Amino acid sequence: MNKLILLLILIFLVPFSLLNAQLYTAKEYWKMENDTSYTRLLTRMQAGEVLSTEEQTKLVDYKSELSIYFDKLSDNEKSVYYRNRAQWSAQPWSVDRSSLGQEEDVFSGKRSKFSQYLVSSGTFGFFYGLSFDYLLDIGDNGAAIAIPLVTSGLSTLIPILTIKDKKVTYNSVTLSIHGKVMGGLQGAAFGLLLTGENNGDGRLILGTATLASIGLGRLGYVLGRDKPWTEGRAALYTHYGFLMPLEGMSIDAAFNAGDIRVYAATSLVFGAGGYLIADQVARNNDFTRGDVSAISTLSWLNGLLGIFVLADIASNSESANSGYWLIPAAGAIGGTVAGQLWLKNARLTSQQGRNTALASAAG
Numbered sequence: 083m084n085k086l087i088l089l090l091i092l093i094f095l096v097p098f099s100l101l102n103a104q105l106y107t108a109k110e111y112w113k114m115e116n117d118t119s120y121t122r123l124l125t126r127m128q129a130g131e132v133l134s135t136e137e138q139t140k141l142v143d144y145k146s147e148l149s150i151y152f153d154k155l156s157d158n159e160k161s162v163y164y165r166n167r168a169q170w171s172a173q174p175w176s177v178d179r180s181s182l183g184q185e186e187d188v189f190s191g192k193r194s195k196f197s198q199y200l201v202s203s204g205t206f207g208f209f210y211g212l213s214f215d216y217l218l219d220i221g222d223n224g225a226a227i228a229i230p231l232v233t234s235g236l237s238t239l240i241p242i243l244t245i246k247d248k249k250v251t252y253n254s255v256t257l258s259i260h261g262k263v264m265g266g267l268q269g270a271a272f273g274l275l276l277t278g279e280n281n282g283d284g285r286l287i288l289g290t291a292t293l294a295s296i297g298l299g300r301l302g303y304v305l306g307r308d309k310p311w312t313e314g315r316a317a318l319y320t321h322y323g324f325l326m327p328l329e330g331m332s333i334d335a336a337f338n339a340g341d342i343r344v345y346a347a348t349s350l351v352f353g354a355g356g357y358l359i360a361d362q363v364a365r366n367n368d369f370t371r372g373d374v375s376a377i378s379t380l381s382w383l384n385g386l387l388g389i390f391v392l393a394d395i396a397s398n399s400e401s402a403n404s405g406y407w408l409i410p411a412a413g414a415i416g417g418t419v420a421g422q423l424w425l426k427n428a429r430l431t432s433q434q435g436r437n438t439a440l441a442s443a444a445g
Contacts (some may be wrong), residue, residue: 108163207237253306261302269294274346315364317374326356332411372435377421384417
């Protein structure tokens with residue numbers, strides 16, 4: 083067991099050493115270079131004034147720190163520094179503009195959010211059609227095949243006809259997809275809350291899941307379109323919206339909740355609470371989308387580590403304790419909290435956040 087835990091910790095730490103390297107940014111270097119104490123000493127020395135031994139030592143040490151920091155900048159950050167230093171010197175307030183951390187995605191497949199929205203709408207529309215087949219008890223015939231194709235086509239056609247400028251934001255796409263997925267899951271939970279284990283053929287559960295998915299998907303799109311939220315804030319809603327229901331059900335499992343209605347109610351309550359928590363976090367922190375990507379990765383890796391530890395304990399124990407379910411739950415929420423504290427004011431770009439997530443997944 084000790085070897086397993088050590089291996090997992092090593093796998094976990096190596097990718098996040100890459101994140102530490104990403105924290106060296108052009109704007110922070112510029113701030114260091116223009117530190118008032120440093121520039122005052124430099125100006126006095128250049129004016130011919132004799133500095134004290136202590137001041138000379140301080141100046142030399144600070145120059146060394148600047149050199150080391152600059153060497154740790156990526157080529158992209160060095161380019162950002164050279165491209166913007168003149169503007170930053172003329173307009174110091176522009177260094178901390180939020181737009182610096184919300185650059186456009188540039189790799190293939192991310193150029194058109196409208197295309198992403200069409201693809202996601204068509205995909206979910208197809209599954210809605212399959213749901214209608216079952217709900218309407220349509221047998222194995224041509225209509226059963228045609229309905230999913232028709233609903234998929236209509237789901238794609240409606241945005242084409244209604245979105246005149248063909249522009250969809252990251253927030254609209256993200257919150258729309260999140261609303262459809264979580265709407266389906268929480269709609270099913272609501273159906274289970276109504277029926278319990280006596281759910282018959284499952285039509286009520288499927289019906290509530292389908293209606294909730296459609297409704298919350300539309301709500302997510304409208305909120306992303308109309309609310310002046312940053313991309314980081316939208317990402318926080320999706321993160322906590324997925325995380326908190328799992329946390330709640332892990333607690334249920336730890337305390338041996340036997341009734342399926344308890345799990346359903348917990349998922350609904352903790353899901354609503356997750357959005358409230360995300361709202362409070364967003365109000366107190368200006369996280370970028372890259373920051374939240376890194377936070378989510380840290381959270382899920384901690385949760386995964388907890389699951390592996392749980393599995394290892396169960397394989398080496400004759401009587402598994404249900405309370406062990408708190409291990410992955412504590413790991414996931416602990417990873418989120420640690421990530422938020424670690425990345426406060428880091429303002430990672432979207433690419434830096436993706437690099438962290440990909441490196442961690444590879445590990």
